[in-house]
Amino acid sequence: MSPLASAGPAAQLRLLLRHRLATPIIFGLSLLPFCWLLYAAIFNQLGANPAEALVRATGDWSLRFLCLVLAVTPLRILSNTPALAIFRRMLGLFVYFYVVLHLLSYSWFDMSFDVAGIGRDIAKRPFILVGFSAFLLLTALALTSFNRAIRALGAKRWQLLHKSVYVVAALALLHFFWMRAGKNDFAEVAVYASILGVLLSLRLIKFIRPFVGLRSR
Template sequence: MKLSSKQIAALKVIVFILCLVPLAYLGWGLWQDMLGANPIENLIRSLGRWTLKFLLITLSITPLRRLTGMNALLRFRRMLGLFCFFYAVLHWSVYLGLDQSFNWVAIAKDIVKRPFITMGMLTFTMLLPLAITSTNGMMRRMGARNWQALHRAVYVIGICAVLHFWWMVKLDTTWPKIYALILTLLLGMRLAWRLRLAKG
């Protein structure tokens, strides 16, 4: 099924609004004091989970396009990737501002002593250049080959993000295992297609 430019534009608006629903829900929960006994921790974790969800959704675009033949799906990949970064920034900002009160000494100690914080900071650091270079203008300036090489870091980012979540949870690892399985499936599909392409 081929979509017209008007249909794609309308769908982009719908997707954009849907991507803001989790934030609206969390904002309402915070306003109404519905986030439990430790609302700041709940907010940090919820924003982190949505960051990971958007990352996996973004990674699923290419496999879905290959399986369905719907090339129009690629038109949504950049938006979803930027929403992943948007939620990552919120996740990071709430941790720095509301949880740590911008106490840089305490933050530095946290990064060194707690492996899941270390992994989270590493993940965010790797995600930052992908967001900065997400525009068509940056792609032209870098050249398609260099741009693609840089953006393949998203696979490593996915692994690091799952590890960050897994190490944070510690006890009940059900959801980290589910996310790890989804990531493994998505990366496995990409690897299989590359191997098939290499064999001709």
């Protein structure tokens, strides 16, 4: 009997995540939304308003991958699966990948790459300003997501910088809320707010627990 077959569910998950094919499989799965959008754009499968569909879909996938990234650490702790941490960086870069596609879709289809017009739109419309601020923060995180950046910044400064992912989450949710406010459509906003609220609460509990423990002694 193989070690995988004889192991319990948690041990099986750890063995699968350490398999040499785990990284390329997760990479391939993360690319599937892009492949579908590319296929749909080429073969006219995006509906009556393809431009709006692309802008909306890339934004939605950015939020979904952001939720996945923020879920990695709680899932790693709750399931006692340290190997999950291996994929956090890759998933974080996919957040940036889909955010870049989102920005490109807006810049191309809505603004025809009119840089001056984009600048005026950012200054004039709060939800675009908030979204662009999240993009700038994500750019800093993407550029410093490699081991060389950790050595250059030092572990403490690097960790402090990358905690701004929670600021990105708040800005992304606000961007989504304001965008849907114009159509008075808050159902999806509530779903993402609930997911991000739970994930951020788990992180907050982990942060304050040591201080509560010290006070109780």
